[in-house]
Amino acid sequence: MNCLMIEALRRSIWGCSMGALMMEVLRNRRNQSLLVFFIALALYPLLLVDRPYFIWVAIMCNFFAVLVVNWDILLGYGNLLSFAHTGLLAVGAYSSVMLVNQIQIPPVIGMFSGSVIAAAMGLVLGWICLRLRGIYLALATWGFSGIVQRILIAEYYVTGGLKGFPTSFLLPVSSFTAPIYYYYVSLLILFLCVLVMFRLINSRYGLLLTAMGNDEEALASLGVNVTWLKVSLFTVSSFWIGLAGAFYSHLLGYVSPAIADFSTMMVTVMAATIVGGLGTFFGPLLGIFIIYPLTEIIRVFGGANQQLILIIVILVFIKFFRNGLGGLVKTLTYKRY
């Protein structure tokens, strides 16, 4: 009896300790590769410290990676085609900037309030777009983004119009003198986002989400509250998008309606997700580290041609490699049971 109790006690202490938890987490292949990926991301800018341009590219990669992860979860898992990203980015960015400029709160707090406001916006948008599916959801959310951008331009006495307005930097140092600090902030945001979303899709919630993407009516007939699923997913992803938007404005120390520009923001996100492979989580995450540097390389051809090349890449992948790079890896490592 005594022996058993000691054994149970020992086990429970071991079970609760961080070490055991870490071991448990690291036993999973997917978690291992995620960790390796983030260690690589944390180390490689150290090689580029004296080359600020590359650091800037790396920061932008992290910023876009947050958007891409959320787009992949909405479309690849939940089968919800949403173009609300650019609108929500602007909501997060402008609300953070206005709070910081007008009531002088620190940018870090402004950033989180901005993302909370974006999440609230996502909640409302989710409720409104609830009954829409497929292309209709895409149109409604696209309309939302368009309306947000129009308002930002037209209501110039509140939003500063096309010029936008300057704001304070996130950190005491400017991102133009010391971009490396901003790199680590962006990496932290990406890490938190990936951590939360990865846990989410590997949980019971993720199982239901995948089921919803497969067949919404079937899931509803099993007694699952599909409405709640959709709205909560919209809200959570809007939070991260708002955070990314707010970070972006405090990174540049400036905000303008360009943040809500569909062709520069959304096309990059779409290209990365499709090249990486929809619904594979890791694929799009890696995809953006290919696509964003590519957009930098082809920048010399001018804005319009840059979009054109990205769209050609999207079309080629949809036509010939429907499952993207992630799908290719899946096919190659497919085990027969």
Add this chain to the structure above:
Amino acid sequence: MPMLNVSSIDVFYGGFKALWNVSLTVNKGEFVSLIGSNGAGKTTTLNTIIGLLKPSSGEIVFKDVKISRLPPSRIVDLGLALVPESRAIFPYMTVEECLLVGAQIRRAWSRRMDSLEWVYQLFPRLRERRRQKAGTLSGGEQQMLNIGRALMSRPELLMLDEPSIGLAPKIVTQIFNTLKVINEEGVTILLTEQHIYHALKMSSRAYVIETGRIVLTGRGDELLNDRSVKEKYLGM
């Protein structure tokens, strides 16, 4: 006190009256079937019980709880499950994932591993195919998955909407035999059928529904020998 008591419900689809004063009861442990031809109101009855449709009058009581105004999620929580007629499986998920989706309600989630083992025992075929995508299964296997998924919520009353539809006769016999086993393990069953012969042979009681009205009720073997049933449904 019956487990499920449907008392004189009327159901409308817009202006069209689909069910007229339908009453039926199911006692604990019974195997009850609801038989009738196409468009008689079988599916409507089951969909109303599970809460997808609301009756305009009358009430439905399940285990002393009035469920006619509750949403489907609450009704499933109480221990009712429906196997829908269209085999609405999740084609890109594996068989095991599909089954786990069925166990999503709190009460069933903690027992999901036991339930999984139970379903695999009832349908060994599903165990063989558990890592296969559900969309690649044959019709019979999909129906097994459909039934298994409903069982994962650990229902006390399992309702099946025409489990035999579009299946080979051999598979139909197999599925009915499994239903018998499920019933013997303590799950009450209410099913609708057009395969009158199989359904009536298995059932303790049956109801005959015609153009939205219950026209006949009795023990399964009684109805099987009933002249009007023989004429209408068995072509004898």
